[in-house]
Amino acid sequence: MHYPYQIKSLEDYRNIYERSVQDPELFWSDIADHFTWRKKWNRVLQWEFHTPKVEWFIGGKLNITENCIDRHLIHHADAPAIIWEPNDPNEKFRKISYRELHREVCMVAAVLRKLGVKKGDRVCIYMGMIPELTIAALACARIGAIHSIVFGGFSAESISDRIQDAHAEFVICCDGAYRGSKIIDLKAIVDDALTSCSFVKKVLVYQRTKTEVTMHTGRDVWWHEIRNETDSVTALQIPAEEMDSEDPLFILYTSGSTGKPKGVVHTCAGYMVYTHYSFVNVFQYTIDDVHFCTADIGWITGHSYIIYGPLSAGATSLMFEGIPTWPDAGRFWSIVDKHQVNILYTAPTAIRSLMTFGLVPFQNKNLSSLKVLGSVGEPINEEAWHWYHEHAGKNKCPIVDTWWQTETGGILISNLAGVTPEKPTFATLPLPGIQALLMDEDGHVITENNKIGYLCMKFPWPGIMRTTYGNHELCRRTYFEKFTDLYFTGDGAFRDENGFYRITGRVDDVLKISGHRIGTAEVENVINMHPDIVESAVVGYHHEIKGQAIYAFVVNNGHKRIENELRNEINHNLSEHIGPIVKADKIQFVSGLPKTRSGKIMRRILRKIAEGELENLGDTTTLLDPAIVEEIIKGRQ
Ligand code: WTA
Helix, strand or coil: CCCCCCCCHHHHHHHHHHHHHHHHHHHHHHHHCCCCECCCCCCEEEEECCCCCCEEEEECEECCCHHHHHHHHHHCCCCCCEEEEEECCCCCCEEEHHHHHHHHHHHHHHHHHHCCCCCCCCEEEEEECCCCHHHHHHHHHHCCCCCEEEECCHHHHHHHHHHHCCCCCCEECCCEEECCCEEEEEHHHHHHHHCCCCCCCCEEEECCCCCCCCCCCEEEEEHHHHCCCCCCCHHCCCCCCCCCCHHHHHEEEEEECCCCCEEEEEEHHHHHHHHHCCCCHHHCCCCCCCEECCCCCCCCCHHHHHHHHHHHCCCEEEEECCCCCCCCCCCCHHHHHHHHEEEEEEHHHHHHHHCCCCHHHHHCCCCCCCCCCEEEEECHHHHHHHHHHHHHHHCCCCCEEEEECCCHHHEECCCCCCCCCCCCCCCCCCCCCCCEEEECCCHHHHHCCCCCEEEEEHHHHCCCCEECCHHHHHHHHHHHCCCCCCCCEEEEEEEEECCCCEEEEECCCCEECCEEEEHHHHHHHHHHHCCCCCEEEEEEEEEECCEEEEEEEEECCCCCCHHHHHHHHHHHHHHHHHCCCEEEEEEEECCCCCCCCCCCCCHHHHHHHHHCCCCCCCCCEEECCCHHHHHHHHHCC
């Protein structure tokens, strides 16, 4: 495939950016013209942020899988769509061509139809990182069902919350998943989750680990059995469902600063156009490159840059089932060498964790195929940036520091590999079509450079979220209320004299633990469930490898308990209720929390105490009980 809209120079970028801001509708419709449509749109854009309402390519009809698969069959059918590297390096890897992907997606689409899944139905997917996960997601898209993929590190309760919120009557899972030396019993976790979701009609189970599972008669169906009963000739003939541009493509749950995770909704056409455009430009993908995004498909990075962005571009997308440190810390480098990876896209937390193993893991690994490195999910510190640049990139690969969010669908601020300048720790410039700005606390636009402010967007791009599932008002309040007629990202940013943005981190109560997005309120809710705990306040603090870690200030009910026992119980509960990815690294028992006279917890003070910034705690005289601060400082972990 050839990408005529690929930006090739800084000058090109500047001109295109200018054009994209002058006439966004013309700009995006020119890009959208390069896709396969059943019917062309009759209006490019309709929007207002205060409601909010955003619609792109209105009246257009398409199916995203025809753009991600069928259109590549003409000239590119035998090219690998997916290279899959298993958890165990001794197991054979798989290469799946576009032709094979087409066949499998059609087969599973037919299976889903047979199970009764219809257009608009929600399907929850809880699987390990195997090609069948991508196939399952695309099969849903093929028939117009809305997938809701849940990351394999979440617990039964988190799954059932998500299934209930979306009222998903269908689940696709595996018997188990390999993760380093462990096997996770996914089906058993699903069974547990479904005890509170009796409305679920069918569970389709892919056999991966041959772990023993209980199959519920009438509800559970083996993937291989029903697939083998399906006639491939008929399956291949069934046309893909015709979808409206604005029909939902998927729901992905993500944490906010309050309450339970929200179901971010993305729609078919806008999301497709945006992930494709950002993929091709940020990574400067050229045909036959092997693109290796190490994220899990359970997160937005996997949705956009393992599945939809790369496949819509006819790219080869490498999927890895395992973890970076198993069987040893050279695993990424072995994979790069073995599959001649050209683009490596990973998270700062993975880089920092690999840094602790020194340089031995690089021995005898040929990394000369690498052309572009990428970073995503949290700010990358200078030391990690240089290490990545020197040891993975051998000082010859640009690093794209890509800033974006589940809500934005794709990358909004990033340098374009080798095309626009890079600057360590800076995401740099917005992509064409992205009108970023900084706001101050009082709601004024910050026009000067070398200033910090709240990062907002003033014009929609095709990949912006449309709503939060089942609660549009929540979407408005969370993203469109703080600043009038702007999308508020929840991040703070600094803009330098060149107009380059450096993301300073969240300004709300969302944590990024090893790149995983977790809300402090969710963590507090679980901690407070313990019968010996009265209340708690959770904040993040700087962690060398994870980026941020959890510090919990906990008030217990006066029962004499061995503190470490209680700590273990708290962490056990977090794992049970949210998932094994969440653990409170520090738990301090306190007799009370610093509160204002109106009862509001002063998190600002707790954050400073957690970070060890004890000199300047700010004004504590307005607190209900100022003495509590002294006590907390004394007992600091
Ligand atoms: C943070 C991940 C600094 C940011 C794609 C954002 C980043 C949140 C970067 C979204 C980056 C993401 N530099 N911070 N390059 N990329 N973030 O929804 O705080 O899991 O708001 O999406 O990650 O996290 P999410």
